[in-house]
Amino acid sequence: KLKATSLEGVWPSGLLAAMGRNRPPPAGPAPREAPKGDDGPPPPRRGGKKKRGSYPPGGLPVDEEDDPDLGGIGSEDEGLEGLGVPLDSVVKVWCVHSTPNFSLPWQRRRQYRSSGSGFCIDAERRAILTNAHCIEWHAQVKVQRRGSDTKHLAKVVSVGWECDCAVLTVADDEFWEGIQVVQLSKKVPHLEESVVCVGFPVGGDTISVTSGVVSRVEVMTYAQTCAELLGIQIDAAINSGNSGGPAFNAAGECLGMAFQSLSSEQAENIGYVIPTVVITHFLNDLLRNNYKYTGFPTLGVETQTMENAHLREAMGMKPKQKGLLVSRVAPTAAAAKVLRAGDVLLSFDKETIANDGTMSFRKHERVAFSWQVAQKFYGEPAVLEVLRDGHLLELKIEDFHPEVPLIPVHTFGREHENPSYMIVAGLVFTTL
Numbered sequence: 036k037l038k039a040t041s042l043e044g045v046w047p048s049g050l051l052a053a054m055g056r057n058r059p060p061p062a063g064p065a066p067r068e069a070p071k072g073d074d075g076p077p078p079p080r081r082g083g084k085k086k087r088g089s090y091p092p093g094g095l096p097v098d099e100e101d102d103p104d105l106g107g108i109g110s111e112d113e114g115l116e117g118l119g120v121p122l123d124s125v126v127k128v129w130c131v132h133s134t135p136n137f138s139l140p141w142q143r144r145r146q147y148r149s150s151g152s153g154f155c156i157d158a159e160r161r162a163i164l165t166n167a168h169c170i171e172w173h174a175q176v177k178v179q180r181r182g183s184d185t186k187h188l189a190k191v192v193s194v195g196w197e198c199d200c201a202v203l204t205v206a207d208d209e210f211w212e213g214i215q216v217v218q219l220s221k222k223v224p225h226l227e228e229s230v231v232c233v234g235f236p237v238g239g240d241t242i243s244v245t246s247g248v249v250s251r252v253e254v255m256t257y258a259q260t261c262a263e264l265l266g267i268q269i270d271a272a273i274n275s276g277n278s279g280g281p282a283f284n285a286a287g288e289c290l291g292m293a294f295q296s297l298s299s300e301q302a303e304n305i306g307y308v309i310p311t312v313v314i315t316h317f318l319n320d321l322l323r324n325n326y327k328y329t330g331f332p333t334l335g336v337e338t339q340t341m342e343n344a345h346l347r348e349a350m351g352m353k354p355k356q357k358g359l360l361v362s363r364v365a366p367t368a369a370a371a372k373v374l375r376a377g378d379v380l381l382s383f384d385k386e387t388i389a390n391d392g393t394m395s396f397r398k399h400e401r402v403a404f405s406w407q408v409a410q411k412f413y414g415e416p417a418v419l420e421v422l423r424d425g426h427l428l429e430l431k432i433e434d435f436h437p438e439v440p441l442i443p444v445h446t447f448g449r450e451h452e453n454p455s456y457m458i459v460a461g462l463v464f465t466t467l
Contacts, residue, residue: 037164044250120231121215124155125242126178127235128165128203128279129186133174138463140456146174152234152280153178153203154217154289156318161211163203164314165279166294167194167261171447179244180214183364195328196447197262200293200307202321217281219311220288224249224267225397230308232271232293234280247271247304249290251431252396254403255307258295260444264331265406266307267291282308307404312410320412328448329355331409332435335368336361338380341390348381351425357381358392358422359404367439373430379422411435425438444467 128151134144153165163178170176170191177186187210190204205211224230228249236243251268273296281289291308305393320329338359339349350360358381364374374380381387386394386407393401411417417432446452455466 040430083156093383119282119285120233120281121217121287122233122242122244123181123213124215124217125233125235125280125353126153126155126163126180127151128153128169128189129177129179130170130173131175132172134172135453137454137465140454140463149276150235152236152276152293154233154279154281154292155214156217156219158211158214158216158446162192162294163189163205165201165203167196167199167201167294167447168290168294169279170194170203176203178210180210185209193326193328194265194332195320195322196260196445197257197331198264198313199257199259200292200314200317200318202318218287218291219314219329220284220286220290221311223252223265223310223312223397224290226250226252228290229285230269230271230290231283232269232273232277232280232308233283234277234293236272236274236276238274243277245272247306252307252310252400252402254406260447262331263403263405264313264409265310265402267310269306269308270275270304271306274305277306287334313355316410316412323412329413330437332411332413332415333368333405334370334374334408335438336370336374336380337363338392340392341379347390350422352379352422356422358388359390359392361421365438365440368439369432369435373419373432378425380419381422381427384418385420413437 059448070248094253117284130149130151131146131379132149133146136144149169151165151169153163153169156162156164165284173191176189176191178189179186187205187207189203189205192204222226226249230247230249232245234243235241247270249267250270253266254263255266255268256262257264257266267282267290271282273293277293278295280293282291282293284377289311289451291310292314294307294309296306316331317328321327339362341350341352341358341360346360347356352358358379361374361376361378361380363376364371383394383404384407386404388394388404389401392404394407396406408417413435415435416434419430419432421428421430446454454465458464
């Protein structure tokens with residue numbers, strides 16, 4: 036029931052341009068069977084030697100390394116056409132980080148370098164998408180195209196810390212010459228759909244391609260700021276450096292962006308991808324607010340499940356009623372004007388909330404109801420159905436606004452991101 040927000044008519048055609056589909060790999064010579072028995076010469080080896088007795092119509096011998104049909108050194112397609120994905124849209128992101136020292140807030144820690152991945156989402160607007168953690172506390176960001184030896188200076192346009200997304204741009208015209216654009220898929224993939232992850236992980240300097248399937252789709256914790264958003268679990272290898280790289284489906288469309296994985300000590304072959312519905316919300320948020328990121332709304336309430344039959348009876352719920360018990364409401368949240376502690380939240384925007392706090396997502400699939408809330412934009416209204424003192428009420432949040440916690444999870448996006456401090460008589464006071 037939860038559908039992806041369409042980009043059509045909002046984002047320019049460069050983002051929605053159709054990419055190449057699966058094409059057959061270039062035809063090569065048929066493999067030769069090894070001679071049987073111990074006698075006889077071994078089969079000829081490839082590697083620069085001329086094919087004896089094989090001449091093109093021009094009369095000159097053809098070198099296997101220079102024949103594009105044989106995938107040699109002179110080949111431009113490198114035999115990767117069969118993948119059906121725009122590999123030339125993927126770039127390597129180089130970043131120099133300068134993190135503050137929260138113990139000694141008047142100085143910064145030693146700079147360090149890291150590398151990640153990114154991909155072009157709009158050539159007209161010169162937009163590159165990558166992970167926020169790839170460029171956090173950045174002092175300098177550079178991007179390098181596949182097959183190029185030049186690193187181009189990049190500028191960070193906007194960052195969505197909750198969804199771990201960032202948009203970069205490059206001023207150099209040379210960087211954008213002939214670059215391919217990734218087409219974002221408009222739907223959440225189903226289980227067991229094939230997925231191809233492309234990026235520049237550790238273990239080498241060139242582009243890397245790994246494949247797998249979609250293992251799980253659910254609301255999960257994003258490690259960057261502990262936000263609860265929809266995520267895709269895959270079994271394709273996602274290692275350090277893969278962050279920010281696209282994950283493609285069988286049609287060559289981008290179904291998400293790689294961003295985190297479980298360590299080998301906890302589990303094996305578990306990586307996570309940011310789905311395109313989250314990326315689309317981030318991009319639409321920028322367009323609605325003049326390239327300023329506002330975030331993903333939350334109700335700002337603490338809830339308790341109602342799976343206990345005696346608890347439901349005590350709250351005056353009917354046998355067929357389902358919902359969540361509101362145990363606390365943040366005073367700065369948008370819901371503080373309409374919700375109270377002790378209310379039973381039955382539905383959000385006409386979508387029923389189950390006793391375990393989930394909503395229907397697709398056939399035989401459920402996700403946490405917080406994903407329905409996160410799909411809203413700040414400033415939009417929402418309708419809540421609650422049970423209060425045995426009475427059924429329909430409440431309306433006029434406009435969502437960001438919650439202001441007493442102790443912020445992070446300082447990103449503030450006017451002064453560095454820690455503030457005051458020194459009095461040799462004592463250093465700083466904020467949490």
